Amino acid sequence: MAVGGHVLIIEDEPVIALELEALLAELGFSSFDIADTPEDALACARAQRPDLITADYRILRGTGVAAVEMIARAVGESPVVYVTGNAGQFDPGGHAVVDKPISPRALAAACAKACLPH
16 A cells, blocks of 8 residues: 655654654655654644644643644644554544554554545
8 A cells, every 4th residue: 555645643652653654654655753742743734734643642741632633723634543552541533543552454454544535
């Protein structure tokens, strides 16, 4: 699956962020920003609008859900995949959720679904 485009990875664990970047590169995404707070995520999205957002639920100084909502208000909606160990603790609002530890197959399926035209 070659989808291309820019991904904003919202994740506060550097090892997991790098794992996501590597897996997403294998899926065909070509550029990446990594943010660990909602404010950093918003700044990254304003600098380059993401074609896909992956977000953990719990991040530094907030949640991935709050970051996604801030980004949607500021630059518009983007496809979202939540990658988290806290799947039962929040409402993903119809977005795909991939549990940690990350299954490359589950991530690929979630990205394919998220990036389909709605």
